[in-house]
Amino acid sequence: MISNGLDDDNFKKGILKNHTFILFIILACVMIIGSIFVPSLAQKGNLLNVLRLASIVGLAAIGATMVLLVGEIDLSIGSIMSLSLVTGGLMVGYGSLPALAVTCLTGIVLGIINGVLVTKLKINSLMVTLGTMSVFAGLANVVTRGQSIFLYDSPLYLSLGRGYIAGIPVPVIIFLFVGIVLSIMLRYTKTGKEIYFTGANKRAAWVSGINTDKIKLIAYSISGLTAALAGPLLSSQTNRITPIQGVGFELSAIAVAVLGGTSLIGGKGTVIGTILGALTFQLLLNVLTLSGVGTYMEQVLKGFLLIVIVVVYQVIDKPRR
């Protein structure tokens, strides 16, 4: 009677509802159709670029995934990125490593601030992070007085975003490393299970003995850390840190997480989904850019894409009862 696998019916219905599977198909379609219409898409240089950019947005999206999994949201991802970049940037004079360390630390601290506000003051996370989004973004400008910090003297810092190890762009390696670590955390640790349970039913999680506040705090600090990690990868693309580097990044991160199958109400989603989501997202943007749509339209399309994704998944997920 008891088996450990899905039964046949479940499997057949499951695969059509499996976001990872759907994403694979979408990714393949975008790739094939894209390369027919835009031949330059399939060039190695271009693909490496897509991979690099996908890794950067994907990193932040993994953090967004964690927060969405516990049933909350983090709108301050872009601002955390900006603020942690500039606080780290202040340290660039002391070398790349101190700068990067301060960036990561700032990200974690800002994440914890979000988490504490959400759990201790019991404020709606949409409102909390809408608020901190503005606060952190403002502080980034205050710290640098709106100026950029140039990175020409920090080769190690720059190599993070532009370097290769064994032919693979460094951002890709960092992205996959973080992805694997967090994927293992979600699947094979107590904290991971508790993240899902908290998101699926917060009250039941609490009654079952889970410290739901702690779990949310962990999710927000991870989100802070990944947003901060993505920052230097992006900055080194342009050789400078600007206080507005992260503007709008939260939208991309959340869009990627949702595209990857993460539920907006919590308890559902995977890191592998988010990784595929990041590739699909960046490839789509790349196809549009290459077909000459232009940078201004890109922002329009990002927002549009987010809405389309949510609608499509709502249709797929609609319970049939």
Place this chain on the structure above:
Amino acid sequence: MQEPLLLLKNIHKQFPGVKALKGVNFSLEKGKIVSLVGTNGAGKSTLSNIIAGIYPPDAGEIFIEGRNVTISDPKIAEQLGVGIVHQEPTLVPNMTVVENIFLNKEITKNRIVLDLKKMKQESEKVLEFLGFQIDVDKKVEALTLVEKEIVEIAKAMLLKPRILILDEVTAPLNKDEVDHLFKIIKDLRNNGMGIIFIGHKLQEIIEISDSIMVFRDGKNVGELIPSENLSEKEVIALMLGSILNEDLVTGAKVPDSGQRQEVLKLAGLSKQKLFEDINFTLHKGEIVGFAGLKGSGITELFQSLQGIITFDSGEMYVKGKRVKFKHPKDGIEAGIGMVTNDRQREGLALTLDVKDNIAVSSLNYLRNKFRTLNTKLLKDNAGKYVQALSIKTPSINQFVQNLSGGNQQKIVIAKWLLRNLDIILVDEPTRGVDVKAKNEIYKLLINEKNNGKSLLVASPETRELLSICDRILIISGGKIISEVYRNTKEFNEEDILNTIHSSQRHCTTARAVFQG
């Protein structure tokens, strides 16, 4: 020959992992009350939901007065004259009675402004017809359970349906209220309405029905016509088929007085407006029942023992050590866990699978030396309890939302068994659970007691307590008013109910309103 009011032919319905209906035929005549009975997951609610357009059948035909119809959504069901009162509450708590009754059916002046006066009149008319006086301007959250149920019925009655489905409407009602409701239902029948009645209380069903349709495993297996001679036993026999031919579990063994080890002691435990001056000692290997009406404070007392809420004053000792829990986690760590009476809200994560729901409170003990989860151990343990509690699921990877109520309840119990708690507080162990699963759950609880666990069990069904408890505390208005021991002459249903109800007369009903 006259066409039946409602005719269903060969209805099939499948949910992920579960074949809910396998070719059901059903007909309902005008002016008849047909009851649907069966164990949990037998298909009663699925069938009524199909008639009410909540979801479409996979195969089969539906005829209303001879006309082949497709009921693709609830709105269409309403237009076809089908009204339904759902098992789960559907009222919006912070809206008034009249707003709830007219939800999505608002009457307007010139299609813009709400015609509140007319809606009020209509609401009052329906309620008056049902024989209840409820202030229609009151918010639903301020109503008692009974009043809420009546408003649910009023809502379904508003469009004057020809077919009325009542899914477990009597659950929160007491005997007098049920009698009153039955009178109304019979009036409706005599006016030509066709009524489908779903319930677990067989006595009631025999009393009200013109015919009883018995479901088993997604098929209707027989029809019984109530008469003087028809007994509950016969209905149960047909419901269970060959599945089970045992009587209810009875006769818990009273532990020897020699080995009575105190595990829990309460002294003057109080929480304002909920319970007051609770003094009580629980021993190892003992099942103590808590009998009382809804809103008597038992649920809150249990909650405070695990730390889900905190008590105001008094002392609590676990194995001699004084404790006061601030977080449910504290209670669990001290070996106390509560099986909630609201499993969907605070017992389970419905969108997660069986194994994770069972393991959630025991993850600390399911880790390997690297402090990551031992997946095999987790699966083995979940599988073990799925088997031990005979939880019906295609696999331990099945989502809990796809299981029936009884199996969901067993998962909540399995969660605490895996955690190996010393004291288990069970609030309504068999709520929404069928006869077969009920018996299994009783056996399970007695088995735990024999393993040296201690249990507190609260239940609105006194019979349930009588069959498994060593002694029963009677609670009214948040206080212990009496205690009866097994093997004494007061240990019977009638005396206990009398004690509860006589105390209730002296109590204000304000408490019930406060909690409802």
